[in-house]
Amino acid sequence: MALIVHKYGGTSMGSPERIRNVAKRVAKWARAGHQMVVVPSAMSGETNRLLALAKELAPSKSSAAYNRELDMLAATGEQASSALLAIALQAEGMESVSYAGWQVPIKTNSAFTKARIESIDDDRVRADLAAGKVVVITGFQGVDEEANVTTLGRGGSDTSAVAVAAAMKASECLIYTDVDGVYTTDPRVVPEARRLHTVSFEEMLEMASLGSKVLQIRSVEFAGKYKVPLRVLSSFTPWDIDINEEAKSGTLITFEEDEKMEQAVVSGIAFNRDEAKVSVLGVPDKPGIAYHILGAVADANIEVDVIIQNISKDGKTDFSFTVHRGEYARTVELLNTKVLPSLGAAEVVGDTKICKVSIVGIGMRSHVGVASKMFRSLSEEGINIQMISTSEIKTSVVIDEKYMELAVRALHKAFDLDQPVS
């Protein structure tokens, strides 16, 4: 008998019929002898519906007091879907009870709309499990020290599920979603993309942060930190498929490096076209430049991803970085008005038509020549590289957006990702 956490996304909870299927699936696991904790998202569309109402009432509002109310509002979506799932489980003959974040409690800090989990008290949940109940816990939300409702930000239900699994030392946390696992790259771009049976959490972390939207990145960080075995699998298989088959399906995200994983140098190709490139040209090359430029950007609460500083020439250098495309205009404006005048730099230029393509693989650590193979492959396709950034387990390039699919396909083939694993 193991303690298992299931997490179901909004699409899986999208209608009474689907909620009933989730209940049947969870009941199957419970009847197989497992202690079950289930973390559902809000019914699909519900969070957007609620936030649109808020937007209509206060189009341009932004303050801690406003964000507090947004959290009160948005948290109702998961409270409703959790109660509905408990009701569906009861209708399936299971004893079941649902808890909102504050009832567990899942304690967070007070950063409304993007709170961080600080601790989870599992006494109440354990007592219910011991009494044979299936416990449903609202995803996405918690409670701060002053008993205010908080939410964890978009996709936060993944994080809730992993955090609960970590706190309760669950045997496995199963993330049911609308894809059937993690792929070597997006199958819509490369039809030959393969599902990975296992992927290391570090690779998954890079994949998630690079735009593979399967899991929220914080949930992967959590899983890695607390060594929670995490499985991504499909909620659209029939609920009554064999439980042993289901338990091995999808992709397992592991925190242990076993020998098998050494085989593949590169596990996947990630990509993202959410970014824009900004360059400050003709910057006097003296100590403190990076801080001078990026400090101002950070103070404006703009997140920066890739950062490149080119070598100096004639005492001047060029400094480039990428930001989210939605922050591009604000960033350029900020640099022109606040940074350029005091810096004595020549000019700010930028480009929103870029994309970032990355190869990710834990095997890269011990293999030389991986990056150069990537560059050669892109060169053979005539794709110009604008920026390069590397880490231990990934190499990213920024290229013209129009070459994105071509680059991804070329790299997927170059690293033999379309070949079955022996």
Place this chain on the structure above:
Amino acid sequence: MALIVHKYGGTSMGSPERIRNVAKRVAKWARAGHQMVVVPSAMSGETNRLLALAKELAPSKSSAAYNRELDMLAATGEQASSALLAIALQAEGMESVSYAGWQVPIKTNSAFTKARIESIDDDRVRADLAAGKVVVITGFQGVDEEANVTTLGRGGSDTSAVAVAAAMKASECLIYTDVDGVYTTDPRVVPEARRLHTVSFEEMLEMASLGSKVLQIRSVEFAGKYKVPLRVLSSFTPWDIDINEEAKSGTLITFEEDEKMEQAVVSGIAFNRDEAKVSVLGVPDKPGIAYHILGAVADANIEVDVIIQNISKDGKTDFSFTVHRGEYARTVELLNTKVLPSLGAAEVVGDTKICKVSIVGIGMRSHVGVASKMFRSLSEEGINIQMISTSEIKTSVVIDEKYMELAVRALHKAFDLDQPVS
């Protein structure tokens, strides 16, 4: 500077536009120097939408565990509308914060779906008011000793508002609704019906329990018990009408008998066609009959309203009472199977096509002949009275349903309710 509680029904909260109007009205009161607490219902239709989802998942479920989940589900409606109202108030330039029942906390017993308020801790709300904030408190809900969400039953937001007003010793509790006050009777039946400027809480209690759907009866009980001045008024007046005019509009429900109220003997005509009549005929007239019959009915959780026992004849008597129409079949079945055999009674008969019409007035206490005037008036219209029940401030008759409108109009005229008060 007074502490004022406003309560807004689901229709008043029915759209972003209407929520904005509520916010403007509340802001007007706050800017006039009042400390404001606002209790909104869920947006109209929302509670029904949520409960329909539950019904679809568990068509015939009924248990404490199920009711607990229904409350978790239904409570989200008020949490969402409260957050939206706080957001709208912020957009109007007011500082505002919303609290769910558990955050105040409003403590209740654990009778899910029909909980009773036990206590309200107002420290947090008082601190916010002192800091100049408008406090929005969810109606309809509370929290029990084990931190479970509870709801107070349909219309419970009225009760929440009055309970908050009582706990905080508010100067007045204003119930904004889709009617502009309490009338001498339903204007849809009697076009000459007049709005009452004041009505005693005891009269209101009888009116509410007799089917005047303006206020939930428990809210009136609460108001009477804690002497909360309660005003029913329209939420469809323009939000920017003069505050002094608004403060005097609608109907004030008072707990003090002043001289003015002595003028009218009868304040209003109430009526209701939700009931059915059940008679047990040929009951042996011996001690314990009433208990024998009504005990069985009460044990089946069926509420009884009017109870009549006729005088005995030949050692046999007839025993009649009314129940909610929806309980009629179950009541007759219960009497036939469980009560008749052991009682030695002859027969159970009944009628669902009845209605109850009542005259209500605190002045009846000190005036003779009021009931006989009622009976004469009905007799002149050729209406046969089937049952009669009296109390200090009301007289009710059960008559054939088809005469309801006729009876109400005749009584309204007989007691001069269509004449302006001098």
